[in-house]
Amino acid sequence: MIARGFLRLIKQHYPDLEISRILTRRPFNSFSDFPLAERLTHSIDDLVDHSDLIVECSGDVFHGTEVIERAFEAGLPVVTVNAELQVTTGSYLAGKGFITEAEGDQPGSLAALHEEALQMGFKPLVYGNMKGYLNHDPTPENMAYWARLQGISVDQTTSFTDGTKVQIEQVVVGNGLGATITRQGLEGIASTNLNDSASVLGMLAERLGQPITDYVIPSGFPAGGVFLVCRHDAEQQQAIEYFKLGPGPYYTLIRPFHLCSLEVGKTVRRVLAGGGVLLNNSTAPTLGVAAIAKRPMRGGELIERGIGGFQFRGEAVKLAEHPDHVPIGLLRKTALKRAVEPGQIITYDDVDILPSRALEIVLQQAEAATVPLELTRVALNG
Structure with a gap:
């Protein structure tokens, strides 16, 4: 799904960029209605030899690591949509070449919001994810039903549902942006009011003396986005309240969407323009x-x-x-x-x-x- 969406985005809206090769392990004849099917290849060398930048969105730790190491041997930068890889082998890879998580998935969206917050003078205390549903031990039958309904794999559906995915995402954010956790498995606050829950998390971060990474489970307001809990200079308090962000001292900055493949192009442009890493697992994870x-x-x-x-x-x-x-x-x-x-x-x-x-x-x-x-x-x- 990510690859198809990204390919269509570049083909239709980025006339100055070209998809040169598409690496797959599947038989070519197993594809139907696939954009740019003529660019499919089974060869990592073929992919690397015809590229200026690699977008890795396999979701596979083992295969993705192999591809990225080969890209680094050729001196190519890599943009990933693969937090699972980042949290497993990403710190090693970050010391070997240019690797960044893409904007669009929650970690990249939080990193982009972090950059915006710093430019406005905010001091981030909490890097937050909004998770719509959590069941630590779902049944195979239930996951098969939801996978069919959503058009994604059972594996993906299960990792989203049992909380594995949000744990992975928030750990990558924590390692990449210098945050920690308050306890094993995160707080995962059930929330009916994001500002109230955000303030609780902000107080926990200040008690630790270090930014934290965590998530909430919303009820009564939309899920699916990301948020920061921040402080600002005391002399700006009146102005910020006038700007409708509340009286403080904790301010919640919300990005109410993450559009996955539709946003990856922004990070590709960033890298091609000489911009730095948006987010990776850091070379010294904690x-x-x-x-x-x-x-x-x-x-x-x-x-x-x-x-x-x-x-x-x-x-x-x-x-x-x-x-x-x-x-x-x-x-x-x-x-x-x-x-x-x-x-x-x-x-x-x-x-x-x-x-x-x-x-x-x-x-x-x-x-x-x-x-x-x-x-x-x-x-x-x-």
């Missing part, structure tokens, strides 16, 4: 997304996927407090070594992980952060 068991599981049980599956969901954690957690983005076609209980954080001792470039990168990051070597050996043996 937050990660751990895999949390949804139900009891026995040793030997196969794990088809972590993100968007029915065995695990993701929760934001502080890396310093959970150095041995397995990032949920790594759980794909793996197996449990021993039984786990609901709510348990999965560690490298719990799973066998197939070798991959993504796993190598995560282990390199862990070793650089002085994760104990015995944990690294366990993961490599798996």
Whole structure:
């Protein structure tokens, strides 16, 4: 859906830009009504050789990492719409080349709102997401129904519903913009009044002495956008109240939409014009997304996927407090070594992980952060 929307946008509204190649792993004859089908390729080299900039929107941590590393070898900048990749291998990649999250998805939209706020003199305290619905353990039947209704995959629908996606998004925002979390899994306040909830989050941030990243679950007002909670100079209070932003001291700046593929072009233009990174996971992250068991599981049980599956969901954690957690983005076609209980954080001792470039990168990051070597050996043996 993201690729189709972006291709149509560029073809119809960006006459100075050209889509040169479209990388896919699917058979060419499986596409119908696909814009610019003649530009499809199965070759990463073909993609790279005919491009000035790569837009990576596969949603796949493993494949996306391979493509981005190849793009960096060729000296190409990369714009992603793939927060899952950013939070798994993105910090390593950020040290190897130019990678930025695109405006349009919530993290990029928050980063753009952050830039606007700074230009107006605001001091951000809270980077907030608005989530329409949350069910930590939805059924496969329910997810299949909603996937058909919305025209997206069951995996995507599940990761949105069980909260994994919002945890990933807010961790990328926290790492990229220097924010932290108040607790594992975020606050996730149920809200009937955004200004009231925003003020509560603002007070929590000030109590910590550091900006925080979090989300609310709206009731009675629209979801789907992002917001900042900010302070401003005391001498501006009267003017800001006159401008209808309230009496303070906490001010809520709202961006009531994020239009995904329709906004990616803005970030592409930014990069081509020589602009800097809008957002990435930073080269020194402090937050990660751990895999949390949804139900009891026995040793030997196969794990088809972590993100968007029915065995695990993701929760934001502080890396310093959970150095041995397995990032949920790594759980794909793996197996449990021993039984786990609901709510348990999965560690490298719990799973066998197939070798991959993504796993190598995560282990390199862990070793650089002085994760104990015995944990690294366990993961490599798996």
